[in-house]
Amino acid sequence: MKISTFPLTVATAFVALGVFRCAALSFAADEPTPEKRLTKEEIVDDLTPLINYPELKDLPNVREYESRKRTVEIGGKEYVVWTDAIQAALDEKKGVYIPKSDDVYYIDNPIMLDSDRAIQADPEARIHAVPDLNACMLRNRHMLPGRIRPVYLDDDSSRDFRITVNGGIWSQEKKHRSEGDGASDRKRTIPGSAGVFLFSNVADLSITNVRIEKGAPFAIHVSNARNVFVSDVAVETNCDGVHFNGPLSRAVVQNLDCVRTGDDCVAINAWDWPQSGPALGPIDRVLVQNCRSVSGSLKDIRLLPGVLVYPDGTKIDCPITNVVLRDLEGFNYFKMYAQSPAGLQNECQVGTLDNIYVDNLKGALACTPTAGWDADFYGVGPNNKVNPIAPISILSNSRNLTFENLTIKKPEGDACLIYVGPECMQFWYGSGENRRPVDVFMSDATCVVENIEFKNLRFEDGTPVPNPEKLVRPVKLSRNPKYPKESPRGGDGGGEVRRVDVLQ
Numbered sequence: 001m002k003i004s005t006f007p008l009t010v011a012t013a014f015v016a017l018g019v020f021r022c023a024a025l026s027f028a029a030d031e032p033t034p035e036k037r038l039t040k041e042e043i044v045d046d047l048t049p050l051i052n053y054p055e056l057k058d059l060p061n062v063r064e065y066e067s068r069k070r071t072v073e074i075g076g077k078e079y080v081v082w083t084d085a086i087q088a089a090l091d092e093k094k095g096v097y098i099p100k101s102d103d104v105y106y107i108d109n110p111i112m113l114d115s116d117r118a119i120q121a122d123p124e125a126r127i128h129a130v131p132d133l134n135a136c137m138l139r140n141r142h143m144l145p146g147r148i149r150p151v152y153l154d155d156d157s158s159r160d161f162r163i164t165v166n167g168g169i170w171s172q173e174k175k176h177r178s179e180g181d182g183a184s185d186r187k188r189t190i191p192g193s194a195g196v197f198l199f200s201n202v203a204d205l206s207i208t209n210v211r212i213e214k215g216a217p218f219a220i221h222v223s224n225a226r227n228v229f230v231s232d233v234a235v236e237t238n239c240d241g242v243h244f245n246g247p248l249s250r251a252v253v254q255n256l257d258c259v260r261t262g263d264d265c266v267a268i269n270a271w272d273w274p275q276s277g278p279a280l281g282p283i284d285r286v287l288v289q290n291c292r293s294v295s296g297s298l299k300d301i302r303l304l305p306g307v308l309v310y311p312d313g314t315k316i317d318c319p320i321t322n323v324v325l326r327d328l329e330g331f332n333y334f335k336m337y338a339q340s341p342a343g344l345q346n347e348c349q350v351g352t353l354d355n356i357y358v359d360n361l362k363g364a365l366a367c368t369p370t371a372g373w374d375a376d377f378y379g380v381g382p383n384n385k386v387n388p389i390a391p392i393s394i395l396s397n398s399r400n401l402t403f404e405n406l407t408i409k410k411p412e413g414d415a416c417l418i419y420v421g422p423e424c425m426q427f428w429y430g431s432g433e434n435r436r437p438v439d440v441f442m443s444d445a446t447c448v449v450e451n452i453e454f455k456n457l458r459f460e461d462g463t464p465v466p467n468p469e470k471l472v473r474p475v476k477l478s479r480n481p482k483y484p485k486e487s488p489r490g491g492d493g494g495g496e497v498r499r500v501d502v503l504q
Contacts, residue, residue, distance in 0.1 A: 037400060040357045043324050047287045050229045050252045054164045054206050056120040059095040062086055062105070072108060072130065079130050083107040090117050098168060100124045108133055110185055110198070112141045115161040121168030123209060129172045134181035135188075136198035136216070137170055143184055143200045144224065146279025147191045150316055151201065151224050153247045153281075162204045165197065171213040172196055172237075182216030184278070192277045195221025195243065200278040208232050217276070218243040218267075224279040226250055236260050246270040246318055247281030256291040258330075264302040265293045265331065270318035271306025271351055273341050280308045285322045292329035292362075301325060302335040305351025305396055319352035329362035337395030337423070340442055350445050353398040360405040364460050365391040367408060367415035367471060390419035390473065395447050395495065404455035404503075408465055417471035420449050421495025424477055426488045437484065443477055443491025451499040469500040 038046075065085035071078050082105045089096035090113060098105060098121040108130045113119070119138070121127065129137055140160040144151050172182075184190035184198060196215040199205055203226040212219040215237035222228055223245035229252050235241040236259040244251060244267065258265040269276070270283045283305075293299040303323065308316040325334075336356075340348035368390040392403070408417065424443035430436055452472060457465040465471075476494035483489040 037355055038322050040324050040326075040359065040402070043285060043322050043355075043357070044287060047250060047252050047285060050227060050250065051231070051254070052206075052229065053208060053231070054118070054166060056095070056097075056118050056164065056166060059097040059118060059120055060089050060093045061097050061099060062089055063099065065089050074131055079106045079108075080104075081106045081108045081130065083109050083111070086111055086119075090114075090119070094118070095120070098122065098125045098127065101126075104128045106130050107137060110136045110139050112139060113160065113163050113165075114141050115163070117162075118164040118166075119168075120164075120166045121210075123167050123211075124169065125167065126169045126171070128170075131173060133172070133186075135183045135186050136193065136195050136221075137172065138165060138196075139184060139193075139198040140200070140202050143190045143193075143198075143278060145190050146200070146224055146281075147274065147277065150310065150314060151247065151279045151281065153224070153226055153249055156203070158201065160202045163199070163202060164206045164208075165210065166206070166208045167210060169211045169213065170196060170215075172215050182218060182221065190278050192245075192272070192275060192279075193221065194218045194276055196237075196239075197221065198278075200224045200245075203227055205229070210234075211236065213237055215239050221245075221278075222251075223248065223277055224281070228252070231255050233257070234259055235265070239263065240267050241265040243267040243276075244269060244283065244286070245272055245277035245280055246283045247279065248283045249285060251286045253286075253288045254290050256288075258291070258293040258299075260294075264300045264335070266291065267302040267304070268320060268323060269302065269304040270320050271304055271308055271338075271348065280318055281316055282318055283320045283323075286324070288323075288325045288328070290327045291331075293331050299331050300333045300335055301328075301331055303353060303356065303396075304335070304338070305353055306338055307349035307351060309349075317352070319354060320356070321354045323355070324357045324359065326357070326359040327362070328360070331361060332363070332365055332391060333389075334358065334392045336398070336401075337393050338442055338445060338447075339395075339440075348442060350442075350447050351396055353394075353396045353401065355400045356398075357402045358392075358404070358406070359402075361407065364407040364409045365417065367391065367411040367417045368419070369411070370414045370416050370473060389423065390416045392418040393423070394418065394420045394449060395422050395442065395445055397447050397449075399450040400453075401449065401451070402453040402455065403457070404453075406457050407460055408457060408471075410459050411471075415471060416473040417468070418452065419473050419475065419495075420497050421447065421475040422477060422491055422493035424488045424491050428487075437487045437489070439489070443489070443493055445491075445493045447495050449474075449495065449497045451501065452497065453501045453503055455503040468502060472497055472500055
């Protein structure tokens with residue numbers, strides 16, 4: 001039951017503070033609208049059948065193929081490599097069991113999985129990449145180059161089905177994400193690949209009970225996929241945890257333990273940077289539940305929609321719809337904003353979010369103090385201008401964003417829980433005469449949030465948050481008149497919020 005409604009925009013609540021509503025772009029008149037808004041319960045009910053732990057029995061022991069192991073020398077050190085043994089078991093028997101061993105199972109090329117293939121490893125079996133394997137460790141065989149031409153979920157002509165990976169400690173032996181690669185193979189034949197586990201053009205994929213250490217840019221990288229189940233996974237590496245790209249439909253991530261990650265613990269990216277997605281497209285129906293981020297991780301969850309433009313001018317809309325994020329611990333930042341590659345503001349177009357639920361966070365979100373923000377706000381820089389990053393930052397044309405059962409640290413004075421609009425920040429590149437500032441965010445972009453719903457927002461002492469709509473901050477950036485002598489440059493973008501509902 002709605003107990004209060006704030007129609008049109010809440011930006012006017014901040015006019016006295018000098019922050020003005022911008023004339024942002026609204027949703028296109030011909031943009032399709034879902035026939036029926038799915039409830040949180042309907043999304044969960046639809047995805048619950050995916051929660052099915054595989055029963056793997058009578059798989060051939062990799063020791064049966066021990067004659068296929070070999071020794072390679074890299075950097076003056078010898079490694080016993082099991083690549084051919086594991087691959088032979090998969091090719092001949094459609095599965096392999098990797099037992100616990102005092103020795104490491106080294107691989108020197110990605111293991112390829114066709115349809116109806118399964119890997120089961122003892123929870124303590126260690127599978128490591130050799131030092132010069134700058135590629136993924138596991139992948140499906142029939143990947144498609146989705147950055148070269150569009151790919152579609154209804155095209156099953158070459159798709160790999162029913163792939164299962166269970167158990168094992170997997171490591172690329174990389175100390176930093178910049179050392180990793182996660183490419184599709186040593187020849188990098190599929191652009192945008194970046195995972196320790198890399199799966200694209202798949203359906204009915206199950207990854208359970210694995211630990212990933214010292215990995216590439218992404219631990220688990222999945223795109224162009226249907227019916228994905230990722231559960232009971234520990235990530236201890238300086239990289240993304242689970243990274244989804246579109247097109248993707250029906251996925252569950254649960255019991256994810258981010259011991260140490262270097263960026264997003266979970267990324268749901270329908271659009272992405274060129275180096276970060278083998279395929280892109282719409283993402284629909286994702287459930288992320290019972291996950292935690294601990295000290296050492298960046299504690300972020302990202303949702304990144306957009307519009308993909310191919311070199312021939314073909315455009316693919318990449319919205320994100322029907323997502324439930326619930327029962328999460330240790331997460332303090334939800335990134336729902338468009339972000340083009342640094343210095344390339346026109347490389348990304350603001351995308352669409354619709355029907356997103358954030359429910360039950362364990363731990364309190366800290367609102368961003370907004371003192372010092374004024375009508376001349378232009379982002380990070382001198383004169384007490386502060387970075388506007390808030391616990392929830394939105395630069396997407398959005399509908400139906402629901403935040404419920406959240407705990408908030410009591411802010412002092414004016415504060416911001418949800419920031420709507422572009423951010424402005426710059427890195428400095430080069431040296432001497434070539435030193436120049438490069439934009440990180442899309443400071444000229446605009447967005448409209450049609451409606452935000454709050455339900456049961458409380459402070460740490462259990463008392464309700466009064467007037468939570470006042471914690472929503474739509475902004476309008478302005479140009480910095482002293483740029484480029486003084487950075488950042490500011491921008492022309494802004495955000496608009498048309499309605500905030502506080503539910504009982």
